[in-house]
Amino acid sequence: MLDVRTLCLGVLHRGDSTGYEIKKMFEEGPFGHFLEASYGSIYPALTRLTEEGLLSFRDERQKGRPDKKVYTLTDRGRTRFKEALLGQPAEDKFRSEFLFFSLFAELLPPGHMARLIDRQLALIKDKARVIEDRQAHAKTDGARFVSGFGQALYHAAIEYLENNRTMLEQEDSVGQLQNAQ
Amino acid sequence: MLDVRTLCLGVLHRGDSTGYEIKKMFEEGPFGHFLEASYGSIYPALTRLTEEGLLSFRDERQKGRPDKKVYTLTDRGRTRFKEALLGQPAEDKFRSEFLFFSLFAELLPPGHMARLIDRQLALIKDKARVIEDRQAHAKTDGARFVSGFGQALYHAAIEYLENNRTMLEQEDSVGQLQNAQ
DNA sequence: GCTTCCATGTAATAGGTTACATGATTTG
DNA sequence: CAAATCATGTAACCTATTACATGGAAGC
Structure with missing residues (x-):
């Protein structure tokens, strides 16, 4: 039920972030060990959410590091995310x-x-x-x-x-x- | 790493079974709660395994119930499955x-x-x-x-x-x- | 000098889920 | 009488993973 786009909205609800940092949050951060998402799904998700007006971003230049796109939830994005939280979570899945x-x-x-x-x-x-x-x-x-x-x-x-x-x-x-x- | 075909080989290693029964084993049977497979993946898997000579089947007619195809591991299937068990299992995945x-x-x-x-x-x-x-x-x-x-x-x-x-x-x-x- | 980290993105592919189709029988 | 069970199968769809492309800097 929760696709990668909704997960990204959730991550960004806790604070601005880049695609790279979002991926880290699914590895070791607060979302680690119970959710997953790959770069190949996160980057397209952020692009589409921006097109839909749920996110905005600013470019940040860094010395000695690649530029990064810092994404922020828009008001509509914040509302959309709260709506998503009114649904029922899917059943837990465990694969071993x-x-x-x-x-x-x-x-x-x-x-x-x-x-x-x-x-x-x-x-x-x-x-x-x-x-x-x-x-x-x-x-x-x-x-x-x-x-x-x-x-x-x-x-x-x-x-x-x-x-x-x-x-x-x-x-x-x-x-x-x-x-x- | 373990695709549905390999899982089916495993199920059939414990005894002959039909596609329908295999599905049940992933719901409540010995494989329940830690693996999943849908009809849409099980039936094509059984067909292909049969084509590859890893399974054989017999038709069983039943009174008042649809006919069923009971699948059996061939010798080659048994060998193939043991080979699969020599690899490393993928990491457990938990999604909540x-x-x-x-x-x-x-x-x-x-x-x-x-x-x-x-x-x-x-x-x-x-x-x-x-x-x-x-x-x-x-x-x-x-x-x-x-x-x-x-x-x-x-x-x-x-x-x-x-x-x-x-x-x-x-x-x-x-x-x-x-x-x- | 090699590997890892930072950082974004695309494209091909594969794999499976969902929905559909069919139909008799038993259970509630 | 409706819903669930038994039973097999197909097709469309979708989503995400994998691999690829690029490249500087820092750590080992």
């Missing part, structure tokens, strides 16, 4: 190829599943660290709520993986013994 | 418009956020119930691990929402007082 692989753990060569779990844990712990940083800087209750939610889920995932990984690893005890040397 | 709305809770009309949270809780509790059923019937360690993981995350989400919802609701105390009557 890791869990798919887990279902077929017994088909994998010895030790492979253990490596996948190690990688999975590393990825999640990394995200958990980023989000902890974010929570420290959160300015609004909304931002605190969202990063707190992320933390709660990540910690639950880490705990589960660490406590239950043997369920998937026991089949390849050979590989494990080798690793233990 | 609910969290996006939460970030802008203070822009919503009084009581609206409370309703969104109620709905969110209802949705998650529903999924948690489905998954508990599934765990009871899980035959393999992989299946138990996956449904256990789902349960752990859902319970963490429910707990967090119930314990922290006031962070988002306190702004519209008027709406809350009205609801309390």
